Amino acid sequence: MEPKRLDLQKCIHCGLCLQACPTFVERGEEADSPRGRIYLMRAAVEGQIEWKQAAPHIDQCLGCLSCQTACPSGVPYSNLIESARAQVEHHARSPLQRFIRRTLIRSFTTPSRLNLLLRMGRLLRMRRMPIPVARLLGAPETIVKLPTLPKTKWQPQSVYPAVGERRARVGLLLGCAMKTLFPSVHQATVEVLRLLGAEVIVPKRQGCCGALWAHNGYPELAKRQAVSLIKVFESVDYIAVNAAGCGSTMKEYTHLFEDSRALPDAESFSQRTRDVSELIAEWGIPSGLKPVPMRVVYQDACHLLHGQGVHSQPRQILKAIPGLELVEMEGADLCCGSAGIYNMLQPDMARRNLKRKVKHILDANPAAVVSANPGCTLWLSQGLHEAGRPLPFYHPVELLAQSLLEE
Numbered sequence: 001m002e003p004k005r006l007d008l009q010k011c012i013h014c015g016l017c018l019q020a021c022p023t024f025v026e027r028g029e030e031a032d033s034p035r036g037r038i039y040l041m042r043a044a045v046e047g048q049i050e051w052k053q054a055a056p057h058i059d060q061c062l063g064c065l066s067c068q069t070a071c072p073s074g075v076p077y078s079n080l081i082e083s084a085r086a087q088v089e090h091h092a093r094s095p096l097q098r099f100i101r102r103t104l105i106r107s108f109t110t111p112s113r114l115n116l117l118l119r120m121g122r123l124l125r126m127r128r129m130p131i132p133v134a135r136l137l138g139a140p141e142t143i144v145k146l147p148t149l150p151k152t153k154w155q156p157q158s159v160y161p162a163v164g165e166r167r168a169r170v171g172l173l174l175g176c177a178m179k180t181l182f183p184s185v186h187q188a189t190v191e192v193l194r195l196l197g198a199e200v201i202v203p204k205r206q207g208c209c210g211a212l213w214a215h216n217g218y219p220e221l222a223k224r225q226a227v228s229l230i231k232v233f234e235s236v237d238y239i240a241v242n243a244a245g246c247g248s249t250m251k252e253y254t255h256l257f258e259d260s261r262a263l264p265d266a267e268s269f270s271q272r273t274r275d276v277s278e279l280i281a282e283w284g285i286p287s288g289l290k291p292v293p294m295r296v297v298y299q300d301a302c303h304l305l306h307g308q309g310v311h312s313q314p315r316q317i318l319k320a321i322p323g324l325e326l327v328e329m330e331g332a333d334l335c336c337g338s339a340g341i342y343n344m345l346q347p348d349m350a351r352r353n354l355k356r357k358v359k360h361i362l363d364a365n366p367a368a369v370v371s372a373n374p375g376c377t378l379w380l381s382q383g384l385h386e387a388g389r390p391l392p393f394y395h396p397v398e399l400l401a402q403s404l405l406e407e
């Protein structure tokens with residue numbers, strides 16, 4: 001999979017994306033800007049440079065897609081960076097580096113392995129990733145705090161009937177991190193959707209959406225995951241997602257299946273995929289909400305805001321909750337630095353972005369942070385903890401469920 005020349009040629013070099021790019025803002029280098037990366041991709045595709053030369057700048061890209069939102073020329077940066085990463089994995093990494101990266105992604109995308117790893121970490125009283133593992137990843141200064149597993153497990157039913165008249169059959173994507181670390185978000189999603197008239201289907205054997213594979217240069221492995229997910233959800237009206245990174249990839253399956261006979265199925269799947277906030281906003285927020293008195297800031301996950309264009313819906317939900325005060329923070333649209341496994345592979349740039357975001361959160365003086373992506377939640381929790389100002393985190397749907405359901 002190579003970046004398409006036609007997509008590369010859409011860039012008119014206007015530079016309107018530069019100030020939207022966190023790596024350009026930090027480094028001030030053209031090669032670490034969207035325009036510079038597109039230029040490097042084009043040079044590599046045309047054979048003027050080796051992919052190895054472009055690799056450090058492609059690796060520095062957070063994949064936050066802020067440039068895609070800023071671009072007036074419609075450059076499909078998401079497709080370009082995914083294709084460029086596939087080329088970098090193929091041409092610029094050693095077999096050992098590829099093996100380690102695949103092992104890392106596999107650990108995060110297999111809930112049983114993630115569960116086991118975190119349990120082992122807890123057993124050994126490890127609070128941080130062991131240095132030898134970080135070194136193998138090529139990131140010796142990585143100090144990623146290991147998340148803790150939730151105390152209670154959620155054993156979902158396969159079907160939850162709608163409350164009242166059924167308006168749609170909705171399949172719930174369990175995902176990998178969300179299922180393992182934040183089952184309360186799934187419980188809240190099911191309860192809210194049922195109250196809005198959805199029959200919620202939760203297939204047990206549904207697997208991963210392939211987002212981490214697609215974002216890190218392994219489109220064939222992403223495609224393999226996508227094939228089984230498309231099959232699992234073939235009979236539902238909508239697929240509800242409550243993790244931004246997963247939803248963004250699922251809405252872009254067409255890119256993975258471009259030259260495949262399965263393209264129509266992928267298109268149908270993507271068209272039926274909705275972030276849970278989109279479904280709630282589309283169907284209407286129910287009346288009779290109880291107060292949740294709290295001052296919160298909302299963290300825009302890049303793959304929700306820039307990847308899916310979802311900006312107003314989560315805010316609509318939060319504003320509808322009586323007593324909840326939503327304050328906007330400065331730089332809400334800039335990446336927090338988490339970016340999937342980026343924070344482990346590029347810790348310096350990830351931490352610069354984290355520091356800026358933590359400052360903006362604290363400046364807004366909230367009692368809690370609202371985030372619709374597990375990666376942002378874990379990474380920002382770590383940043384706030386290290387700053388000595390830990391705060392609770394909620395998914396918008398958890399606050400809505402609390403407002404709807406609590407006595």
Ligand code: SF4
Pocket residue numbers: 020021022023024033034037060061062063064065066067068077
């Ligand atoms: S995806 Fe983000 S980090 Fe990468 S070029 Fe675009 S704005 Fe910059």
Ligand code: SF4
Pocket residue numbers: 010011012013014015016017018034035038067070071072073074075
């Ligand atoms: S805004 Fe779009 S067209 Fe302009 S330089 Fe950036 S990517 Fe190219």
